[in-house]
Amino acid sequence: MQTITRVYDTYGQARYVVADLETSGIKSSDINLIANKYICDETARIEEPSAAGPSAGVGAALGGTAGLLAGLGIIAIPGLGPVVAAGALAATAIGAAAGAVTGGVVGALVSAGVPEEEAHVYCEAVRRGGTLVSVRTADDNVAFVQQIMNRHRPIDPIERRSAYRGQGWTRFDPAARPYRPSEAEIQRLRTPYQN
Template sequence: MLITICRLYDSYIDANRVVVMLEAAGLPPSEKSVISNNSDTWYSATKTANIVPVRNYGASSKADGKVEGAALGAAIGATAATAASLVTMLAIPGVGAVVGAGWLAALLGGMAIGGVAGGLLGALTNAGISEEDAQVFVEGVRRGGTVVAARVPQSELPRIVPIMNQSAVNLQERSELYRKSGWQSFDPNAVPYTADQVRSERALHAH
């Protein structure tokens, strides 16, 4: 039985570093996934690519040789040549533009095809994350963060969890911080953060 471990990172660089370490630790590419806020368009599959709404999920984006795309795909074990084809650009209600790779991105697409509501929140809870934690993970992505999710056997937890904890957000502290500002739970009808708001939020939590 595989257990899902999920962590939030304020910096995509931190998230990417963790995924590369998971790769080095021998975690199969099929068991790693990344969902990252793309409101500031740090990743662009093609100059003319349209972001695919989650409810209308379509094909993965085409390769354009961008370093960021190669890094994202390579981080989950793809070669540079096939990396960008594994990267999916989505528009999630309440979150906005995201770029994803791996099984969680595929799950988001499968939910949309099947007409299942819930977006990223539903995908995380379906993967075994508690709703309380999933609420904070999704709000974190909405505000500019990156989620890394890994599926591992119970016996591997002592080895994998410390890797994923490196540079990860303390979820309890972040939840309390959000609530102090009036946040109660993720709202799929909320207006997504603008690029400037995302940059400001990232700067707020910069190491």
């Protein structure tokens, strides 16, 4: 078994990735998603206005989808703050922090097979408004999962690390606060989409 991890600049991209994975036969229980809660709330406000008001937040952002997205919850992950998350990766990150295991969410990603330097970039991208999607899959299914995930324009961790370092960043700081929607939008303008 291997874990394939990608980060997308927008929550909307990640929703399409999850839907694509599920309709391609990937079980919801094998998919993980971690997104900045503030960005999800803003996505809901823009995409799905309703009379329910601000409390509709996450539910509206999820739309009527079944599977993984229907099971998302709001949790606090140390270093990322309140996030919308589902899957074993989020549970591992919370458990690692609760047990005072070094690394928290970075450690959970490294344990899942993500190189440490890349894990720092992925966590920073989520803090800045991105959405992480990972899939646990059999070795003979890796190329299929990668093909699905790559067609939705994930960030390039090498290019993103370079862009972040150009802004003075060195590594993920669990004490830094998550970006709000306006800050995330400015970040996206500074760091254009990459393939």
